[in-house]
Amino acid sequence: MAELTIEQKKLAVEKGLAQFMPDTVLQRVLQYWESEYGNQPSFVLNRFLSEICTNDEMRLQRKDMLRQVLHEISVVEKQQRLKVKNDKSVAIPKQGEEVVDSFHAFYDFVMAILKSVARNDYLEFVEEIQLKMKKHRSLVEYWYVADSEKESLQQFSPQNYAPMITVLYAIYCDFYGPIKADQLYALIKNDIKQRYPEVDLKQFL
Numbered sequence: 001m002a003e004l005t006i007e008q009k010k011l012a013v014e015k016g017l018a019q020f021m022p023d024t025v026l027q028r029v030l031q032y033w034e035s036e037y038g039n040q041p042s043f044v045l046n047r048f049l050s051e052i053c054t055n056d057e058m059r060l061q062r063k064d065m066l067r068q069v070l071h072e073i074s075v076v077e078k079q080q081r082l083k084v085k086n087d088k089s090v091a092i093p094k095q096g097e098e099v100v101d102s103f104h105a106f107y108d109f110v111m112a113i114l115k116s117v118a119r120n121d122y123l124e125f126v127e128e129i130q131l132k133m134k135k136h137r138s139l140v141e142y143w144y145v146a147d148s149e150k151e152s153l154q155q156f157s158p159q160n161y162a163p164m165i166t167v168l169y170a171i172y173c174d175f176y177g178p179i180k181a182d183q184l185y186a187l188i189k190n191d192i193k194q195r196y197p198e199v200d201l202k203q204f205l
Contacts, residue, residue, distance in 0.1 A: 004076060006038040012076045016069030020061055041162075045069055046170065046178040066170060074137050074163060102203065105196040106161045107153050109204060112188045113168050114149070121175055128171045138163045161204050 004012075013033055017026055029052050037048050049066055053059045117125045133139040142155050156164060172181045193201055 004073075004080060006034065008076050008080070009038065009073065010034055012072035013069055016072040017065060019068070020058070020065055041166075044182070046173040047182060050178055063174065066173075070166065070170065071137075077163070078137055101196055102158055102161075102199050103154070105192050105199040105201075106156070106158075106165075106204060107150060108195070109165060109188055109192055110153060110168065111149065112191070113165075113172060113184065116184055117172075117175070125171060125175060128174070129168065132167045132171065133164075136163060136167060139167065158203060165204050 010030060010033065014026065014030055017029065021029065032052065033048060037044060046062075046066055049062050049069075053062045053065075058065075114122075114125075133142060138160050142152070142160070153164075169181055169185060172184065189201060192199070192204075
């Protein structure tokens with residue numbers, strides 16, 4: 001995953017929210033984001049938006065805000081990846097066992113999310129995954145098929161693990177709310193950390 005600075009993330013948040021609020025309000029919101037969420041992973045954006053959407057009009061726009069901010073973050077991440085790719089001084093990533101462990105951790109993370117989805121919601125949840133992947137710049141080239149999860153996820157390059165998990169988080173928030181989503185992700189993160197101590201979980205978040 002392309003590592004973004006706080007300034008890069010802040011710029012993405014600013015671009016994503018600019019159409020939804022006046023500049024004076026936006027600047028206060030950005031200050032709050034920087035102080036409380038600047039060092040947090042992308043999947044806590046829903047919680048941040050829940051806190052700043054204090055009136056009915058903003059609450060109705062919250063999903064659109066989340067979608068737009070995630071889009072802007074994905075654009076910045078893509079630009080950063082291209083920059084790193086073109087930088088000849090960047091070291092070649094390690095291969096072999098480390099990559100295998102990273103995939104298994106990613107696969108287990110995704111499956112833990114899917115297993116927590118209610119049976120009656122599962123097909124709709126998967127349809128939403130497919131829809132959001134088609135609209136996501138980093139994920140549009142991949143496919144996802146229910147009951148073929150491992151084959152589907154094996155296509156993913158490691159730098160796209162985080163965007164996929166963020167998409168799943170956003171969908172889970174839509175279905176069950178940000179509080180339940182945050183609790184689930186915290187549990188999964190701790191479980192994966194214990195089972196795969198050699199894997200850097202920052203690449204997922």
